[in-house]
Amino acid sequence: MVIIPTEKRFEWEHAPIVLFVIVLLNILIFALYQSNDDAKFERALVSYEQLQYLDYEWPIFETYLSEQSDGSDSQQLQDYRELYQQQHTAELGYYVLSDAGFYHYLKANRQTLPVPEDFGYWENRAEIHDQVQSVSYLAFGLKPNDLNPITLLTHQFLHGDTMHLMGNLFFLVICGFAVEAAIGHWRFLLFYLISGAAGGLLYMALNLNSPTTLVGASGAISGVMAMYLGVFRLKKIEFFYWFFIFVGYFRAPALFILPFYIGKELYSYMTDLDSNVAFMAHTGGFIAGGLLIMLALVINSRILDEEYIEEDQQIDPRQQDLAQIYLYIEKYRFDSALKAIDKVVEKYGPCFDFSLLRYNLLKLQKGDGYSDAVQALLREDRLRPQQLKTVDEIWHDNPELQSQLDDEALLKLGWKLTALPDISTADQIFALLNSRETRGRPLGHLARKLARLHGDLGNNLKKKRYASIADQLQQS
Structure with missing residues (x-):
């Protein structure tokens, strides 16, 4: 379920300069710096496998992990043993190379370790280690067992993949411009970074033995979402929601939604155990963002731009009409939704989105008007690429109507x-x-x-x- 505050509309009068810089930095870092990560790690792993260093290092790695867990067999060690027994050498090699602490353990115990058969072992191993550590998420990601003020900040500007980046930036832009307008540019930057650091600290506290490095702006963005709610406090504001097929808008006191945000992350953390999403980083960001706004208001009750906050912005009538249509659909009043669509089309003219909505409603029963809805979509002009794909699917879903064109x-x-x-x-x-x-x-x-x-x-x-x-x- 997605709930996003949408009370404010973007205005150049309150240009979010810091927000633009943050977004641009994230995109440039991902495109120019992180794009070569896979190739770097792959080269290091291939060298490690070709030199067959895992055979030499595996017994030492077992001892290292056992000492890390006070002599007991941790779940992590048991998982790695299973990988070794099943000859999943590439995956196990990935974990060995990713553990910078193990390489330092090798160097610290060099005099007492068995002598490697390869006389060039230490030089080659150092080169492999340096290559691995140059990968962005290992160089500047947040390691749970290594508290570093630098990576508390830098991990917020790294992302795992394109979808991770775009998803984060979407929520940041939707919520960030209003928060920056309300609290000011420099305060927004400071609170953004503190929220991200707080999310990282909570993640570290609950994952001290995890080998997974944390990257992403999710904690900071969660803080921005909490700040949005804190800025409007108990004022009733507009929210957009999306729950399965139910989509629409509602109004509620802003801070009433914050417990829902935090509760959702805690529930996901306890139930979605196999997920690679850092739910507790989100939780830490939400808590920090809310507390920062509260603390700032206690120190100085006039830090907010109350004129901007209280300013009633004109709601797009088209958006209101669309919200009403979704409200009918949510209540299974499909006939009312169809009539509302007809009125909207009459009011604003033909539109692909309204035609598609009518088609999907009529598709449920394929009654009167279904054929006309199909033909209306197939006749639409000036379509975007995604809309073209939709039209293509509709053509194939309705072979019996193709001859009617x-x-x-x-x-x-x-x-x-x-x-x-x-x-x-x-x-x-x-x-x-x-x-x-x-x-x-x-x-x-x-x-x-x-x-x-x-x-x-x-x-x-x-x-x-x-x-x-x-x-x-x-x-x-």
Whole structure:
């Protein structure tokens, strides 16, 4: 379930300068610095495996882990033994190389360890270690068993993958601009970093023996979300929610939602044990963000831009109408939702999103109006790539209605769908038009387009066939 505060709309009058800088830094660090991480680690792991150092180091690694857990067999050690017995050497090698403490253990006990068969072992091992430690999340990520003020800050600007980055930045932008406008640029930056550090500290406290390094701005962003609620305190503000098929808006006192945020993270932490999400980092960020706003208000009750907070912003009437439609759907009042969609279309004109909403509602019963809803979507113009994919799916989901489109509508649809990476639907539409003995230059232009696309894909037979048809149609 997702609940996001959406009380304020972006305004250039209150330009979030710090927010822009944070977003840009995260993107640049991920694109320019972290992009080479996999290649670095892969090279180190390949060298480690080729030199067969795991055979020499495994007994020492067992002893090291046993000493770390006061001589007892920890769950971690048992898991690693299982990997070794099953010959999962690559995975085990990853854990061995990722543990910087083990390399320092090797160096500290060099005089008492068995002599390696490879005379160049120590030089090679140092080179492998340096290469591994240059990987971003090991160099600047937050290690649970290594409290470092630098990584408490730097881990907030690193991300695991593109989706991790984009998800974090989405929530940061949605909530951050209003918080920065309300508390000021420098205070926003300070509170952002403190929230991220607090999330990291709580994660460390509860995962002291974990080998997993923490990266991500989630703790800081959770703090920003809590600050948003703290800024508006008990004022009723607008929230957007998404729960399975239920989507809409509601209004509630801002701080009433904070316990829900914290409770959701605690519940996930206790029940979703196999997740790689740092729920307690989120929890630490939420708690820190809320406390920071409360403390700031106690010290100086006038730190907030009350004029900005109290300013009533005009709500987009279109958004209100859409919220009403979703409210009908939530209550299973589908007929009322359909009537509301018709009124909205009459008020604002045709729109792909409203047409798709009508289609999905009518699809449940496939009654009167379903055929018209399908045709309306297939006739939509100026579609974005994701909308084109949706139209393509609707075409294939309704084969019995394909023949109801006239030649002109089919031709336009075929042209639109040539923009997709998979042009098989455009092929199918061309075949349907050809079977109707449709003739003329427009169909010839489509054939020429398909010939070029198949040539780009290396489908020379189809390229020649379409080119031949295009020539015939152009001549006719």
